[in-house]
Amino acid sequence: MNKILKFMTSLFFALGFVCQTADAKINIFPKARYIPELSFYADNGQAYKLKDFKSDLLMAVLWSRYCGPCINDLKKLDKFSEKMKNKGIRVIIISPEKDFKTNAERHAFLQKIEAPHLESYVDRKSNFINGMGVFVTPAVILVNKDNEEAGQITGSVKWDDEDVIDYMLKLKAKISKQLYEQKAANQQNQE
Numbered sequence: 001m002n003k004i005l006k007f008m009t010s011l012f013f014a015l016g017f018v019c020q021t022a023d024a025k026i027n028i029f030p031k032a033r034y035i036p037e038l039s040f041y042a043d044n045g046q047a048y049k050l051k052d053f054k055s056d057l058l059m060a061v062l063w064s065r066y067c068g069p070c071i072n073d074l075k076k077l078d079k080f081s082e083k084m085k086n087k088g089i090r091v092i093i094i095s096p097e098k099d100f101k102t103n104a105e106r107h108a109f110l111q112k113i114e115a116p117h118l119e120s121y122v123d124r125k126s127n128f129i130n131g132m133g134v135f136v137t138p139a140v141i142l143v144n145k146d147n148e149e150a151g152q153i154t155g156s157v158k159w160d161d162e163d164v165i166d167y168m169l170k171l172k173a174k175i176s177k178q179l180y181e182q183k184a185a186n187q188q189n190q191e
């Protein structure tokens with residue numbers, strides 16, 4: 001009974017978010033928006049911000065060990081990430097630091113669920129997830145080349161599905177075009 005209570009408490013937990021169990025919802029913003037300077041951490045304790053990652057499209061995936069849909073997605077996301085490495089899409093995953101006692105435990109968990117290639121970081125004290133205004137997992141923050149938030153995906157995604165892969169490549173192109181058009185409009189307004 002104690003284990004069940006502990007599990008249920010962890011499920012709804014101190015992070016203040018819940019798992020999204022429905023199909024994915026995609027929200028691409030009409031205009032990309034500023035991303036707050038929020039940190040998450042590598043295994044060696046080094047702090048990173050989303051702006052530290054360069055890619056045509058960065059996918060920052062927020063997940064939790066206690067979120068069933070998150071766990072189901074990670075194996076597929078690992079394969080997706082490997083396919084996208086040379087196509088301008090970079091995937092990182094960020095989990096609550098308190099989900100694992102050590103970094104080694106987190107990496108062993110990722111190995112066990114067959115997601116060992118994902119770049120994994122931790123969110124200390126939920127500062128990142130709360131600061132980004134994310135309240136459900138899994139959630140993906142989409143970041144354009146200029147380090148602005150272009151949109152979010154919430155809920156479970158079949159990352160290994162060819163239609164999803166094709167969609168994400170088209171989405172990357174759309175977000176890049178949107179950024180180009182914003183820059184051109186800004187430049188025209190300054191003249």
